[in-house]
Amino acid sequence: xxxxxxxxxxxxxxxxxxxxxxxxxxxxxxxxxxxxxxxxxxxxxxxxxxxxxxxxxxxxxxxxxxxxxxxxxxxxxxxxxxxxxxxxxxxxxxxxxxxxxxxxxxxxxxxxxxxxxxxxxxxxxxxxxxxxxxxxxxxxxxxxxxxxxxxxxxxxxxxxxxxxxxxxxxxxxxxxxxxxxxxxxxxxxxxxxxxxxxxxxxxxxxxxxxxxxxxxxxxxxxxxxxxxxxxxxxxxxxxxxxxxxxxxxxxxxxxxxxxxxxxxxxxxxxxxxxxxxxxxxxxxxxxxxxxxxxxxxxxxxxxxxxxxxxxxxxxxxxxxxxxxxxxxxxxxxxxxxxxxxxxxxxxxxxxxxxxx
Amino acid sequence: xxxxxxxxxxxxxxxxxxxxxxxxxxxxxxxxxxxxxxxxxxxxxxxxxxxxxxxxxxxxxxxxxxxxxxxxxxxxxxxxxxxxxxxxxxxxxxxxxxxxxxxxxxxxxxxxxxxxxxxxxxxxxxxxxxxxxxxxxxxxxxxxxxxxxxxxxxxxxxxxxxxxxxxxxxxxxxxxxxxxxxxxxxxxxxxxxxxxxxxxxxxxxxxxxxxxxxxxxxxxxxxxxxxxxxxxxxxxxxxxxxxxxxxxxxxxxxxxxxxxxxxxxxxxxxxxxxxxxxxxxxxxxxxxxxxxxxxxxxxxxxxxxxxxxxxxxxxxxxxxxxxxxxxxxxxxxxxxxxxxxxxxxxxxxxxxxxxxxxxxxxxxxxxxxxxxxxxxxxxxxxxxxxxxxxxxxxxxxxxxxxxxxxxxxxxxxxxxxxxxxxxxxxxxxxxxxxxxxxxxxxxxxxxxxxxxxxxxxxxxxxxxxxxxxxxxxxxxxxxxxxxxxxxxxxxxxxxxxxxxxxxxxxxx
Numbered sequence: 001x002x003x004x005x006x007x008x009x010x011x012x013x014x015x016x017x018x019x020x021x022x023x024x025x026x027x028x029x030x031x032x033x034x035x036x037x038x039x040x041x042x043x044x045x046x047x048x049x050x051x052x053x054x055x056x057x058x059x060x061x062x063x064x065x066x067x068x069x070x071x072x073x074x075x076x077x078x079x080x081x082x083x084x085x086x087x088x089x090x091x092x093x094x095x096x097x098x099x100x101x102x103x104x105x106x107x108x109x110x111x112x113x114x115x116x117x118x119x120x121x122x123x124x125x126x127x128x129x130x131x132x133x134x135x136x137x138x139x140x141x142x143x144x145x146x147x148x149x150x151x152x153x154x155x156x157x158x159x160x161x162x163x164x165x166x167x168x169x170x171x172x173x174x175x176x177x178x179x180x181x182x183x184x185x186x187x188x189x190x191x192x193x194x195x196x197x198x199x200x201x202x203x204x205x206x207x208x209x210x211x212x213x214x215x216x217x218x219x220x221x222x223x224x225x226x227x228x229x230x231x232x233x234x235x236x237x238x239x240x241x242x243x244x245x246x247x248x249x250x251x252x253x254x255x256x257x258x259x260x261x262x263x264x265x266x267x268x269x270x271x272x273x274x275x276x277x278x279x280x281x282x283x284x285x286x287x288x289x290x291x292x293x294x295x296x297x298x299x300x301x302x303x304x305x306x307x308x309x310x311x312x313x314x315x316x317x318x319x320x321x322x323x324x325x326x327x328x329x330x331x332x333x334x335x336x337x338x339x340x341x342x343x344x345x346x347x348x349x350x351x352x353x354x355x356x
Numbered sequence: 357x358x359x360x361x362x363x364x365x366x367x368x369x370x371x372x373x374x375x376x377x378x379x380x381x382x383x384x385x386x387x388x389x390x391x392x393x394x395x396x397x398x399x400x401x402x403x404x405x406x407x408x409x410x411x412x413x414x415x416x417x418x419x420x421x422x423x424x425x426x427x428x429x430x431x432x433x434x435x436x437x438x439x440x441x442x443x444x445x446x447x448x449x450x451x452x453x454x455x456x457x458x459x460x461x462x463x464x465x466x467x468x469x470x471x472x473x474x475x476x477x478x479x480x481x482x483x484x485x486x487x488x489x490x491x492x493x494x495x496x497x498x499x500x501x502x503x504x505x506x507x508x509x510x511x512x513x514x515x516x517x518x519x520x521x522x523x524x525x526x527x528x529x530x531x532x533x534x535x536x537x538x539x540x541x542x543x544x545x546x547x548x549x550x551x552x553x554x555x556x557x558x559x560x561x562x563x564x565x566x567x568x569x570x571x572x573x574x575x576x577x578x579x580x581x582x583x584x585x586x587x588x589x590x591x592x593x594x595x596x597x598x599x600x601x602x603x604x605x606x607x608x609x610x611x612x613x614x615x616x617x618x619x620x621x622x623x624x625x626x627x628x629x630x631x632x633x634x635x636x637x638x639x640x641x642x643x644x645x646x647x648x649x650x651x652x653x654x655x656x657x658x659x660x661x662x663x664x665x666x667x668x669x670x671x672x673x674x675x676x677x678x679x680x681x682x683x684x685x686x687x688x689x690x691x692x693x694x695x696x697x698x699x700x701x702x703x704x705x706x707x708x709x710x711x712x713x714x715x716x717x718x719x720x721x722x723x724x725x726x727x728x729x730x731x732x733x734x735x736x737x738x739x740x741x742x743x744x745x746x747x748x749x750x751x752x753x754x755x756x757x758x759x760x761x762x763x764x765x766x767x768x769x770x771x772x773x774x775x776x777x778x779x780x781x782x783x784x785x786x787x788x789x790x791x792x793x794x795x796x797x798x799x800x801x802x803x804x805x806x807x808x809x810x811x812x813x814x815x816x817x818x819x820x821x822x823x824x825x826x827x828x829x830x831x832x833x834x835x836x837x838x839x840x841x842x843x844x845x846x847x848x849x850x851x852x853x854x855x856x857x858x859x860x861x862x863x864x
Contacts, residue, residue, distance in 0.1 A: 013827035014548060019376040019541035021834045022615055025550070026369055028838025029845065036846045041362065076843070081850045089850060143577040150580045159578065294457060300464060302457045308479040315577070315777050 036077060038068035043090030047172045050202035050210050065091070101176040103228060116273075119239055119333050120189070122154040128333055130155050131186050131238075133179065134194035136163040137246065137311075141318030145192060148322045154334060155326075158186050166199040167225045176225075176232055183236030190333070191233050192325050194244040194280070196265070197311070200257040214260055222261075226268045234274055240332065241275045242325050243268075247284035247317075248291045250310040255291070276328050283320045284313070295320070357399040359608050360557055360852075367396065368612065371517075375616050379538045386508050386535070389516070396517035397481075404480040407445075412511040414441065415490040419497040419504045431498065438494045446487045449479055454683030482521040484680055488647050490514060493528035495651055505532045518609040518616075522602070524623040525643040531618070539617025547830030550837065551822070552611030554844055560604035561852035563807045567597045569853065571799050576775050579788040583797035587788040589804065594775050595768045596811030599627065602641070626815035628767070631759040632752040633697040636767060644680075648673050663706060670702065671695035686773045686782060693770045701752035712748035 010016065034041065042065045045057035068074040077089045122128035130149055132142045138161040149155040160182065165173035175195070182188070203221055204210045211217035233241055245262040249255040262281055269277040284305060286292045295305045297316065305317030313321070357364050371392050378385040398405045418438035425431040447455075463469070480486075493510065496502035505513070505528070513531045575582050575590025582590065606623035613620045621643050630636035637645045653673040659666040671692070678691020753759035769786075776782035829837065 012823065013830075014545060014823075015827075015830040016543040017546040017830070017834065019372075019544060019617075022544055022546050023373065024834040025546070025838045025841065026372065028835050029841035030365065030369060032839060032842035033845045036842055037849055040849050044362075077846050077850055080847065084851065086850055140577070146578045147580060293453065302460045302464075304453050304457060310478065315781070 032073075034064060035068045035071070035073045037089070038065040039074050039077065039088075039090030041065075041090070046091070047169065049169075050204065101170045101174055101228075102180045102232065103176075117239075122189075122333060124153055127154050127156040128190060128329075129186055129188040130157045130190050130192065130329070131182055131188035132157055132159045132161075132192045133175070133182070134161050134244070135165045135197050136161065137197040137313065138194040138244075139163075139318075140313050140315045141194065141244070141321040142192075144315055144318035144322035145325055148319070148326050149329070152326070152330070152334065155329065158182075158188070164198055166195050166197070167222065167229065168199045168201055168203040176229060179229060179232050180236065183233060183238060188238055190240040190242065190329060191238050192242040192244060192278075193229070194246075194321075196246045196258070196261040199261060200254070213257070219260075219264065223264050223268055226264060227271075230268065230272055230275055234272070239274060240329075241269075241272070242278055242328060243275055244278040244321055244325070245280045247280040247313065247321075248289070250291050250306075254311075278321065278324050278328065280321050280324075283324055284317060357396050359605070360561060360848075363399075367392075372615060376541050379541060379617070382535075382538060385538070386512050389512050390508070393512070393515035393517040393520060397515065397520055400481055401478070407480055407483075408486070408515050409511075411442075411445070411486060411490055412507070412514045415494055415514075416504070416507045416510050419494050419510075422494065422498050423504050435494065435498045439491065442487050442491055442494075446483060449483050451679075451683045458685075485519070485521070485523050485525055486514065488525050488644075488651075488680075489528070491651065492525070492647065493532075496527070496529055502529050502532070505535070509535045516613075516618075518612040518618075519620060522605045522609075523641075523643060524606050524609065524621050525647050526620050527643075527647075530621060534618055541617070544617065545614050546837075547826045549611040549614035550841060551826045551829065552607040552614070554841065556604040556607035556611065557845075557848055559600035559607070559811075561848050563811045564597045564601035564604065565853045567593045567600075567804065567807050567811075570801070571804050572597050572775075574799065575788075576781070576785060579785045582788065582799060583792045583795050584789050585793065585795075586797035586799045587785060587792075589800060589808065591768050591772055591785070591789075593804065593808055594771050595628070595764070596808050598771065598774075599624070599815075600811050628764050628812055628815050629760060630763050630767075631756065632701055633694065633763060633766065634701055634752065636763055637694075637698075644677070648677050652676065666702065667699045670698045674698065681774070684777070686776055686779060689779070690770050690774045693766075693773070697766060704752050705748075705750055708748045709746070712746045 038061065042058070042061045045054060045061050048054040048057065065074070074089075081087065081089055120128075130145075132138065132145055134142065138159075142159040142161050146157040146159050149157045160178070162173050162175075165175065167175060170176065179191075199222065200213050202210050202212045203218060205217075205221050209217065211221060230241055230243075243265050245265050246258045249258050258281070266277050266279075269275040282289070284292075284295070286295075293304060293306050293310070294302050295317075297303050297319075303316040304314050305320065306312070307314055357367060374388055374392070375385065378388050394405050394408065397408060415438065418434060418441070422431055422434045422438070425434060493502070493505075493513070497504055504510075509532055510528075512535060513526075513528055516526075516531070519526060571586070571590050572594045575587050576594065579587060603624040610620045610622070623641060623643050625639040625642065627636055627640035630639050653669055656669040656672060657665055658669060661669075672695075674695035675688055675691040678687045678689070678694070681687050681690070751759075753762065772785055773779075773782045776785060829840075832840070
């Protein structure tokens with residue numbers, strides 16, 4: 001770069017530039033780009049797990065975002081986003097992100113009675129609505145569940161999975177708000193949920209306290225969030241929740257964390273008669289409970305059940321979970337289906353007609 | 357480390373400065389470039405850095421051995437050992453599960469319980485590209501078209517970070533000579549580089565990822581949820597997605613290399629404007645096509661051993677090309693479809709050539725006989741046969757528009773098998789094309805239609821227009837260039853997806 005600059009224009013019409021010129025272009029693009037894009041960069045930093053890296057990035061980005069705001073450099077991105085109906089790029093200046101998660105009404109006793117109420121039998125014209133939600137682990141299992149449940153012609157599924165999401169970080173994706181909204185919009189009779197793959201991280205309570213993963217405070221707060229999610233659904237008229245636990249994982253540390261999470265889901269599910277716990281850990285492990293990449297299907301064919309990353313499920317692996325969920329649904333919702341096509345009174349659960 | 361991230365931007369800025377500062381001193385520059393390339397690769401999975409190092413050392417050992425052995429059987433055996441070692445490593449990481457499960461299920465079909473160990477094998481990113489790169493080096497040394505490089509030069513070639521994950525498959529003969537002398541820091545083709553990088557980001561973030569999340573992923577995994585029109589658009593959308601995704605990586609890799617002073621071969625040339633399947637493979641993943649041609653098709657005999665052997669060679673090349681992409685029977689079938697299509701096209705051209713030849717020979721013969729008859733005392737004289745010059749249409753398909761549409765339809769159909777995990781899943785998608793034409797479907801949105809139109813339309817824009825744009829940008833002052841790029845990046849961030857998605861070809 002110390003060479004004297006000699007910029008020429010060859011036959012292709014493009015003027016050649018020196019490395020020093022390139023450095024100028026890169027630095028200008030980098031610095032100006034950082035200032036123009038500071039809110040989005042800050043948003044990305046805020047979404048990181050609580051810890052050293054997040055604090056370090058925020059320490060750098062807070063002044064940058066403030067400067068961007070003072071000099072109106074954050075406006076082009078915000079105005080463009082607003083004009084094109086895109087999400088706001090991120091918090092301006094020193095704004096603090098406040099996430100409001102809806103809380104369910106205090107648990108009411110009738111829930112116990114609701115569980116014993118007969119479930120409305122789905123009919124072809126009035127299928128039971130099944131809302132399927134979760135993080136990336138729910139991707140292919142959710143798709144398998146959609147395909148399998150559709151085959152019954154009595155279930156109308158809707159899949160809604162969000163990569164990198166979970167219950168720990170409503171500031172990244174607010175699942176309680178999403179569940180509440182979808183309950184109103186889709187009116188599901190049953191919900192299948194799978195969370196936790198990204199929840200092996202610290203969380204922050206509404207009072208601002210940060211609890212590290214596996215601490216007593218963390219377990220208490222996380223279980224409360226699981227309970228709130230269930231109660232939100234039940235309050236919205238959902239009759240059954242199929243809570244799918246996490247499958248066995250290849251790494252010892254991650255697998256131990258998965259067991260901690262599954263214990264919370266299983267314990268909380270046990271306290272609600274409307275909730276069924278689907279043990280994905282057992283479904284995806286060997287007879288001895290160990291991790292495996294391959295399992296035999298019902299026909300005895302060997303199948304790869306985990307993706308090459310070892311953690312996410314293949315479609316065949318997802319199908320094992322989907323099978324278990326549909327089996328549970330069939331037992332409760334379809335087993336007593338009357339061949340006489342039932343009555344006409346509509347229930348609030350998924351628009352399914354009751355035969356009772 | 358993914359290209360469209362802040363982490364990579366910081367990494368590249370540091371590498372750029374370090375690279376040009378050290379460039380005049382190759383003794384320092386080469387270890388530096390090797391180090392940063394290993395860091396780039398190790399960012400994904402540091403354990404596979406050892407695999408790269410081992411690949412460089414072992415293949416350099418084979419190349420030196422081949423060079424020293426001289427002509428003879430030993431040289432051939434050394435080459436065979438090198439090919440077997442590299443394909444063995446590739447087979448272990450990429451095809452172990454595929455072969456073992458296929459074998460176990462095949463044995464089970466005949467009542468045998470083949471209890472083979474089913475291990476968890478993690479696929480190193482870019483291993484297929486790595487294998488082809490190092491094989492090009494060893495084979496070229498064997499052929500005598502390339503001299504062995506130093507271990508350090510070869511290691512830099514093997515690990516060069518811009519192309520390490522997903523190509524282009526630059527051959528040793530193209531890259532190593534560029535290491536012979538320091539690159540000139542005064543004559544960088546910067547406007548082309550910035551254009552490639554920016555257009556790559558646009559293709560990846562605004563078209564490929566958008567189509568994937570808004571249409572394609574859903575259509576290919578839950579086809580029952582989509583109407584026939586949505587399914588049709590999903591199939592076309594995947595054709596656009598895979599082009600925009602893969603060519604984006606190649607463009608960015610070429611652009612970054614240009615900024616570091618290195619030329620990489622082009623990998624795409626408007627593939628969906630192809631008028632035949634042969635033409636398509638001259639435009640799609642060009643570095644793979646020519647690798648398969650030069651290191652597989654031609655050594656198999658190419659078209660030199662008769663018509664049937666040519667067709668067989670085409671089929672073998674394409675099926676193995678399909679298997680190179682992924683471990684699964686749908687990939688094999690994808691290759692089979694292309695092998696079949698190439699055979700059909702060759703057959704058409706061959707038939708046309710034979711007709712032209714017979715007409716031409718007949719005309720020649722008549723002319724010669726007439727000439728002979730007219731000569732006094734020429735009866736009984738022998739005439740040496742002369743190969744006649746024949747003229748015939750070498751294009752497999754006539755016309756301009758219909759062949760393009762036909763080739764695009766065929767390529768899109770083949771992509772269905774490429775994208776689907778199983779045959780059953782592919783057939784589900786295809787069956788859905790005929791099951792639900794009653795409504796349009798919610799996934800048919802202006803955004804999806806625009807992304808598809810732009811993804812195909814840009815391939816029909818004449819190259820001269822892009823070149824004029826690059827020439828114009830090259831005249832702009834560097835500060836202004838930086839300002840334009842900064843606003844461009846912001847626009848990408850606003851319009852693009854929330855998080856960067858991995859490139860499709862990372863899985864290959």
